[in-house]
Amino acid sequence: MPSSKESSVDIEDYDLPDAPETPSNFLEVPLSKVEATSEPDIQGLHLKRDEEDDDDENSPVKLEDIFSDDEEDFLGDADDADFLISETPVKSEPESAAADTPVFKPTLRPSDPEVMIAFYQRLFPFRTLFQWLNHSPVPSNDFGHREFAFTLQNDVYLRYQAFPTADSMRKEVLRLNPSRFEIGPVYSANPRDRKVLRKSALRPLTKELVFDIDLTDYDEVRTCCDKANICIKCWQFITVAIKIVDAALRDDLGFKHIMWVYSGRRGAHAWVCDRRARALDDMKRRAVISYLEVIKGGNQAGKKVNVRRPLHPHLARSLGILRDPFKKDVLRNQDPWRETERAEHLLSLLPDKELNDALRKKWDSHDNRPSTSKWDDIDALAGAGVSSTIDPKKLRDSKQDVILEYMYPRLDVEVSKHLNHLLKSPFCVHPGTGRVCVPIDSSRPEEFNPADVPTVSQLLGEIDSWNKENPGAGAADGEKVDDCDKTSLKPYVDFFKNFVAGLLRDENRIKRERDEGAGDAMEF
Template sequence: MPHSESPGDTVPPPEDSETLPDAPPLDPNPENQEPAAADAEVSKEKLAEMLFDDDDDEDEEYPASSVPEIKNDPTTTSTAPPPPNVDTDTMLAFYQRLFPFRYLFQWLNHGIVPSPDFGNREFALTLQNDAYLRYQSYATADLFRKDILRMNPARFEIGPVYNTNPRDRKTLRGGQMKPISKELVFDIDLTDYDDIRSCCEKANICEKCWAFVTMAIKVVETALREDFGFQHILWVYSGRRGAHAWVCDPRARSLPDDRRRAIAGYLDLIRGGTQSGKRVNLKRPLHPHMARSLEILKPYFADTTLGDQDTFAGVDQTQRLLNLLPDKTLNEALRRKWDSSPDRPSTSKWADIDALAKTGKSSTLNPATLRDAKQDIVLEYTYPRLDSEVSKKMIHLLKSPFVIHPGTGRVCVPIDSKRAEQFDPFSVPTVTQLLSEIDAWDAEHPNTGADTADMEGSAPNDSDIRGNRKLQDYEKTSLKPYVDYFRSFIANLLKEERTVKRERPEETVPVKTEGMEF
């Protein structure tokens, strides 16, 4: 079945899985049998039960490198045309030489020894001819890598972990195969901001409107950490116009759908129509999450909404602003002032609201009501606009980190949330750029080359590079700081995993770990 990309780069499970083409089996082993439909039945529990303290562990799977700073190229411009669609040979070279299979395995497996966390995980592949293959699964990282190289997909999505191998679904009776865990995910897409961004629309983005993604990362990350106690939150650039969050804590992965809906509802604010109707109408006093978010977003409202976007410069947005203010007399005074100065910038219009209010010409104006209305306006124009459907169900699929966006050629790299404001989507490397960087490095260092690393090996460090170890290809490119950040994130996650597994031992699959390339 052809697969069309949704705005948020997520793929809901098809209603009739029997109509989907299955991937041919790699071999007669049970783990490589054909796939089928899943049942998403979950239990109902209270949201509060998920909140408990996590224990710490001083051990590490391997040394965690310091998170590198991703430096922006000041010469990069937002008007540069996107690269053409990536050809199949380029994609194959990327998978062979650059894709971090080893680290993706450790991230999803939650350890270095193959377990059901990886073996029963669903992958969905979009092939170069747009065929869409659901319910693919792999017992080891090496089998996963071999199948990706064989199929050479344009991209692939990650789904839940099931209670059985998803490839065996056709051998099971209906309802027997159930999802049991998956990261809690969130999706931010700039198309959801089209009614408030003046610079771009649809799939187009620029540095000015990317600020909305930065705002969303800061607000959502803060809420997830401070209100729910989650610690392991991986943000990933979608490759074109948005970002995805993967909450990887063991508590988050085991959440049933009702708790996922509760968290999505907790973070949801922007509702209703997109034109003149009021979409934010909060009760006072403000909920602590909203009060905190307001403080985070106020500077962005001044810099982005009023400054870069100059949102209220046009007639339509000026009228919308007036509709959101609570006093008719004040509104009429503002309308007259702005009609007499049609080129008045948004910063001045926003200042006019308080200036005219202080004149006392309106006998009906309540200062507290005006203050509340202005706070609601700030939130309406800056608060995160999440595709909440992505977060509500465990069975939703989400694009994997480090795949290539087929439209832009850019790698879906992790975003360091601590440096979210420094992240520049236009400096993210493209696949053709990365392959050129390898060729350039090899030309300058003719006596060295790439090396392989087994699954148990530690990550490279400076002493290795200065010694006899040959660099892996990704280390020769601008992809290296993003892979290093991902590796550091995994190290911190696995540290907690060992604590959880000591408290609650889990069954592992006795599968031989095969040596494989990065």
């Protein structure tokens, strides 16, 4: 949970102007009509449900698992990827819910439409999301030309949506009630108008620099879990990844406004929101990811770390961050080399054949030897002179490479390379776990535990409990208590508000300096 320091919002609370009336032609003419009970066919793919998200293993798999779990991008052709639902029923919002009316029924699942509509109506921070993406309390093209993509309850994927204000977006979300939505770039024109524009007239201009780290990429080094399963032991890989990437982005590249967000299941996303980060083109984004990328080769066998010596300061700093967690989180908690086959991979990363033969002989004679002992054996046997050809410097470098291979961040590089990549919005609900995609305090990521993140069902239940314990609260003074303030989501929303307020202050300063500079240039 974010720190209490970040939870108290003492900054100016920006007032949003009322949403203008939505023009009659704001929504495009529907391309197709999809019955709510039909199985959609998107780009020829018959979508099936994920077994781990559905008790019926014969049910078709959900759309989210056709994409990678945490970034859920969609880069299909515009004409093929766009689906507008003209007959989606409008979800009417109650004038005011009675305090004794339950918000949540325990029999409902987190992904049920009734649960999601209650979440959007009562808890989703649309106003702050608008300020974050708009970089101003006054509506502008930074928000109005921003692409959003919705995954609807019937698994239809709806791209190229755009909204002039927070209110218009909220109304459309309540109408469509998506299971989640992704955020894309700001375009040179309204993405809804792409059908009537020349292709050259609609191009992505800016977007936050984003990063995605997923625990499935650590399956070859973690032993406690695999695939979509996680626990606090393997979550430590994400913890150190946040520390390393965040330090590089701030100390080496000079970025300031970096927000880390839990993906809802097994990973974390970083949103770098500085103005110059948003303006990076694809070539510069590739340069940034190249600077950070160390683990190469994917799931292929063999050595995955080949770095130059002397080590770059970023790598030297990273090793300093990794040494203690490597002993605790890898050697003790993961114990990756207890089995002979895995121990052979360790030997393949060491530079001396005679030393390897001696280590192999010792480990064969000590069955089930733990990884902590095997790691210590390397220096012990090397110091005992079992090899006449050993090079102490190469051995040291090889051991450093082992630490990097097992603990250095494994980034999904494709997510970061392209300006037009889509990434799941903060505060969405993961349809498989029901957990909300909440911010992570990067100044103390070791305190974040994904198991403590509230689920949407839990939050709606907390509203019901609060209403029962505080009947008539706020009625005397006429001030309604915000539903978010009744739940464990409040510290995360406050953290988000503080982050956005800091970003807006910098945006206002830059705009003021630019305006003053322009004024000075006009003086004679």
